Amino acid sequence: MSINLNVNEFSGENYYIGYTPLPCKLLQSSSQELRVKLKNKVEDQGGQLVFRKQKSDVAVSELNLVIPANGTPVEFFIAGKYRFASRADKDTVLVVTDAASGMVLFEQAMMVRVRRNANDLSDHERKRFLDALFDFNKSGQYELFCDIHNDDGYGEAHRRYGFLPWHRAFLLDLERQLQIKYPDVTLPYWDFHKPAPKVFTPDFMGQPDSTNGRLKFNDSNPLFKWSVKGIDGLVRLNSFANGTPTLKSLNETLGLSNLFSFANQVGMESNPHNNAHGSFGRGPVTNPVTAPQDPIFYLLHCNVDRLWAVWQALYKRYDINQTTTYPYVGNGSRTSGPFVGDFTKDTLWPWNQDVLPPRPAVRRGSGMPQPVGYPAGSWPESVFQMEQVIDYQGIHTDKPNYFDYEDIYFQ
Amino acid sequence: MDEFMNSLEQLRLEVEQNKESNVKARRVLLDGDPSTNVNDYIQKLSYVSNVDETLIYALKGIVENIELPSDTRISALEKLIDCIAENEDLLNWLFSIISATQETDELREFGLELLQRISFGSSALQSQRPAYTAVLKQLVTDKNLSLAGSALTTLATNKDPEAQSILIDGIRNPGRSLVPVSRAIQLLGTDVKGGHKAVIEEALQSALGTTEPVNSDFRFNLKNAMPPKENNKVIIEALYALAADNDHSGLIAGIAADKALTRDVRTNAINLIKAPAELAGLAKQIIDDPEEDTQIQLSCMNALLHNSDAPFLYEDVDLNRTVQRIAAKSVLFRNASEKYFQQQNLSLDSDMEMGV
Numbered sequence: 091m092s093i094n095l096n097v098n099e100f101s102g103e104n105y106y107i108g109y110t111p112l113p114c115k116l117l118q119s120s121s122q123e124l125r126v127k128l129k130n131k132v133e134d135q136g137g138q139l140v141f142r143k144q145k146s147d148v149a150v151s152e153l154n155l156v157i158p159a160n161g162t163p164v165e166f167f168i169a170g171k172y173r174f175a176s177r178a179d180k181d182t183v184l185v186v187t188d189a190a191s192g193m194v195l196f197e198q199a200m201m202v203r204v205r206r207n208a209n210d211l212s213d214h215e216r217k218r219f220l221d222a223l224f225d226f227n228k229s230g231q232y233e234l235f236c237d238i239h240n241d242d243g244y245g246e247a248h249r250r251y252g253f254l255p256w257h258r259a260f261l262l263d264l265e266r267q268l269q270i271k272y273p274d275v276t277l278p279y280w281d282f283h284k285p286a287p288k289v290f291t292p293d294f295m296g297q298p299d300s301t302n303g304r305l306k307f308n309d310s311n312p313l314f315k316w317s318v319k320g321i322d323g324l325v326r327l328n329s330f331a332n333g334t335p336t337l338k339s340l341n342e343t344l345g346l347s348n349l350f351s352f353a354n355q356v357g358m359e360s361n362p363h364n365n366a367h368g369s370f371g372r373g374p375v376t377n378p379v380t381a382p383q384d385p386i387f388y389l390l391h392c393n394v395d396r397l398w399a400v401w402q403a404l405y406k407r408y409d410i411n412q413t414t415t416y417p418y419v420g421n422g423s424r425t426s427g428p429f430v431g432d433f434t435k436d437t438l439w440p441w442n443q444d445v446l447p448p449r450p451a452v453r454r455g456s457g458m459p460q461p462v463g464y465p466a467g468s469w470p471e472s473v474f475q476m477e478q479v480i481d482y483q484g485i486h487t488d489k490p491n492y493f494d495y496e497d498i499y500f501q
Numbered sequence: 502m503d504e505f506m507n508s509l510e511q512l513r514l515e516v517e518q519n520k521e522s523n524v525k526a527r528r529v530l531l532d533g534d535p536s537t538n539v540n541d542y543i544q545k546l547s548y549v550s551n552v553d554e555t556l557i558y559a560l561k562g563i564v565e566n567i568e569l570p571s572d573t574r575i576s577a578l579e580k581l582i583d584c585i586a587e588n589e590d591l592l593n594w595l596f597s598i599i600s601a602t603q604e605t606d607e608l609r610e611f612g613l614e615l616l617q618r619i620s621f622g623s624s625a626l627q628s629q630r631p632a633y634t635a636v637l638k639q640l641v642t643d644k645n646l647s648l649a650g651s652a653l654t655t656l657a658t659n660k661d662p663e664a665q666s667i668l669i670d671g672i673r674n675p676g677r678s679l680v681p682v683s684r685a686i687q688l689l690g691t692d693v694k695g696g697h698k699a700v701i702e703e704a705l706q707s708a709l710g711t712t713e714p715v716n717s718d719f720r721f722n723l724k725n726a727m728p729p730k731e732n733n734k735v736i737i738e739a740l741y742a743l744a745a746d747n748d749h750s751g752l753i754a755g756i757a758a759d760k761a762l763t764r765d766v767r768t769n770a771i772n773l774i775k776a777p778a779e780l781a782g783l784a785k786q787i788i789d790d791p792e793e794d795t796q797i798q799l800s801c802m803n804a805l806l807h808n809s810d811a812p813f814l815y816e817d818v819d820l821n822r823t824v825q826r827i828a829a830k831s832v833l834f835r836n837a838s839e840k841y842f843q844q845q846n847l848s849l850d851s852d853m854e855m856g857v
Contacts, residue, residue: 172505228809248622301734302684304741309796309803314772321691322744322773336579336618341519342547344512354550354587360622361548361583368618372658378621404509404516499505 091120093157093186093196097168098465104273105200106464107137107170107182109500110483110490111145115163116155116186124157124188126195128166131183137176137202139184142167154189170202172499177212179274201274204494205396208278208294208389209286215278216294222272223385224312226264233318234455235264236382238440242450244378246439251350251418251432253359254398257391258479259438259458259470262491264388266459273464276493279392282330282366283340290329295386303327303372318383326384327371335369337362344401350417363394396495399482403498408485410434410477434477442473466492523547530559539563543576551584551591561594564608571607578608582615586623593629596636599648606645613640613651634661641667641679650679657688665689665697672704683734690742698746705739708732717748719755736762737769744773754779758786760794768800777813780804785823798827802837806844815845825849 096115097105118124129152130138141153145167157164168184176182180199187194211219226232239247239260247256265277280289289295296305296313303325307314316324328335338361343349351357367376367390374380381387402408407415422433430436430448437444440454457472469489470478483500484490494500526545529537543563549556563569563577578595585591598604599612616633620626626633640652641664656664668685671678678685686704689697706715709732713719740756743749756762757770774780784801787793805824808814815821821842828838828849839849 224807249624299683299734301681302687302738304683304687304734304738309768309772309800312807314768315804315807317775320745323741325687338548339519341512341516342523345516345520345547354552356550360586364586364622365582365618367621371617372654376617376621377658381621400512404513497508501505 091118091124091195093118095184095196095198096163098467100465102463104464105198106203106273106466106492107139107168107200108202108204108490108492108494109170109172109498110492110494111142111149111167111169111500112465113145114166114168116157116166117161117163118157118159119161121159123159124195125190126155126157127187127189127192128153128155129185129187131185131197134174136178137182137200138171138174139168139182139200139202140171142169169500170204170494173496174202175204175206175496176201176274178214203274203276204496205276205392206278206496208280209284209288211278211288211294218272218275219268219278220294220312222268222275224315225271226268227316227318231267235260236318236380238454239382240379242452242454243440246431246450248378249352249359251352251416251428252436252438252476253352253357253363254350254395255416255476255479256431256438258395258398258482259441259474261388261392261395262470262479262493263441263455263458265493266461269461270459277388277392279396279495280330280386280389281393281396282335282337282362282390285330285332285334287331289389290331295389296324296326297331298326298329313385316385319380321374321383324384325373326375326386327373328369330369335362335366337365337369340397343397344404346401348417349398349401358394358397362397363390366390366394396498399495399498403501406501408481408483410480410486416477416480431476434480435475437473437475461492519547527556530563531555533559539569540573540576543573543580546580548583549580551588557581557584557591564598571605574605574608575611578611578615582619585615585625586619587625589625589629592623592625593632596629596632600636600639602643606648609645610648610651613648617651617655634659638663646679653679654684654688657685658691660692660695665692665695669697669700672700681734683738686735686738686742690738690745698743701739701742704735705743708735708739715752717746717752719752733763733766736766740766740770740773744775747776750774750776750779754783757783764794764796767794767797771797771800771804774804775809777808777810780808781814781817781820785820788823788827795830798830799833799837802827802834802841806837806840811844 094117098112140149155164179201182200184198186196292306292308305324349358374383418428418433421435422430439449441457443453460468481487482491522545526542529542560577564574637652637656643649702715787801824838828835842849
């Protein structure tokens with residue numbers, strides 16, 4: 091008798107699971123139905139899975155199922171368990187046991203892959219992320235991301251309502267590019283409301299020299315050889331190992347009724363975002379046109395995106411047809427703010443490759459990379475409307491972006 | 502799931518409490534009750550939006566009140582940061598505070614720090630750029646040397662030619678430099694098209710304590726020229742500044758190889774070598790040298806592992822042999838060597854059998 095698993099229409103070796111429940115099918119070849127139990131091989135160690143018979147059910151850590159005879163599938167849902175993300179690839183093992191005898195009938199290694207707090211990463215996770223970044227820079231593609239964000243795309247992404255969705259897509263693009271070679275890597279976030287003693291160190295994001303801000307790295311840290319746009323090394327005057335930058339508090343940020351507005355500085359872009367950049371005192375990250383040259387940019391922005399995601403979870407702001415979720419629903423046809431690119435039905439540059447005014451006159455990169463080789467759907471699409479990145483967990487649309495933050499569960 | 506819902510509920514409660522606390526603080530500050538501890542209420546206040554004119558007026562009054570303690574005035578100024586970033590009148594008001602020599606050093610220095618923080622994305626700062634530059638240039642001659650150094654740094658970051666001239670003067674005459682020489686070199690070095698190589702080479706020569714002029718043709722043999730430790734930062738910044746120029750790769754390799762220099766200087770030099778031929782030559786020399794500092798040998802191994810032009814290195818049979826030999830030195834070296842061969846899709850042992 092053989093048992094086969096299918097997760098989100100995928101069968102293979104690599105399973106990267108987030109918090110959004112994924113539809114699964116279990117099949118077996120014998121001529122009699124089989125009563126089985128699904129569970130984690132090792133409890134409370136490594137990544138952990140939870141199970142549901144229906145998507146709306148309460149998640150359980152063990153699920154009894156009956157697999158019909160002769161290859162007729164039984165359906166269920168799996169997801170990562172809240173706060174039990176993996177620390178390494180395939181450290182999560184789904185087992186199917188015989189319900190009566192407990193005998194193991196089937197095993198499949200997986201990874202509960204979510205974006206984690208940079209300060210909590212293990213040595214292994216840190217190393218994988220740094221290697222992925224370095225390799226990506228070595229390939230020459232990192233500079234393309236700098237160009238997209240800076241010279242050409244600055245106006246597409248900043249001082250406007252689309253600031254948060256544009257950057258969400260930008261982060262996802264980079265993350266998916268890194269995952270092509272390092273599928274177990276996710277972008278970590280720098281929680282700038284808490285000291286981060288394990289982030290601003292020589293073995294991770296660097297420790298500034300007190301006199302001139304030159305970042306010190308350990309020999310084994312590939313960032314020691316960081317070079318972008320002909321500039322070698324990195325500079326930041328301030329470190330936040332023992333303190334935090336002075337900016338809008340977590341409660342104040344989450345209390346904003348409109349995170350998106352830049353007008354009157356009531357949105358998130360000016361504070362905490364701008365202030366977090368400026369708080370480093372010196373170096374590329376403090377200048378809008380050079381900021382992504384320093385990889386701390388991605389950790390900072392990942393936290394800005396996470397704060398938006400926390401706000402979404404707090405007030406259930408996922409319905410893309412509601413102006414409480416995002417203020418400009420529909421198509422952008424205006425020439426004064428909000429502009430084209432600020433509306434939920436607008437496609438976003440550079441992924442749309444649009445070079446007609448008011449878009450930048452150059453094409454950069456290509457569409458949004460599509461996840462391949464593991465169970466994930468094609469969402470957002472290669473060319474996508476902004477609304478495709480708003481409900482990132484697919485709560486209303488049932489079309490998740492296949493990324494999660496470790497502290498924001500699927501509701 | 503319950504745990505997550507509970508954490509959301511707790512967060513929701515805290516957000517609401519924060520809002521209430523802000524409303525109360527706002528009311529107290531607007532009432533101007535002299536019996537209250539003003540600073541406590543400022544701390545509880547949210548950042549002020551520039552539509553809240555009444556509160557802006559009240560906070561400006563606190564900042565300008567020289568009778569109040571410095572920390573209270575600074576707290577009030579801090580709460581205005583979002584308005585200052587978008588409001589030209591408020592920005593000019595801040596300029597006047599920073600420029601006022603009769604004001605306290607603490608308030609002026611905080612004001613300048615605030616400008617740095619809003620420099621990312623401030624529309625007011627963008628439109629008031631000439632006035633901002635004028636304020637910074639005035640501050641460069643201020644008797645408060647901390648303010649002068651900070652202003653000079655900001656100007657030089659923006660490639661201001663006058664500021665660059667002051668930096669160059671400071672490098673040549675460290676006694677009157679407003680910023681540490683290493684920072685001056687770094688600031689000049691980031692202007693890759695600025696044509697400052699000559700002065701940086703001069704600074705490097707001076708820091709190395711050599712009488713020979715340092716330029717792209719220079720090859721070091723400094724075994725008897727141990728530079729003072731405090732010069733290390735100057736040497737390192739000069740190396741970063743010169744590394745952008747391929748002509749200096751030999752010079753940087755020479756510094757990396759020189760045992761008279763500190764480990765810090767040498768590891769930075771090793772990591773700045775981009776040309777694979779230079780790196781391969783240096784790595785063979787250092788790794789094969791039994792008298793060499795183990796840490797420096799490890800630095801070379803790590804530099805090999807992270808070189809951008811790996812295929813060039815892999816073709817160097819002598820280098821492969823060197824990397825194989827060092828594997829026997831310790832577990833650390835063995836791990837690094839194994840990884841080097843893994844990158845070539847070879848294993849350390851099987852490769853040996855192949856006689857590479």
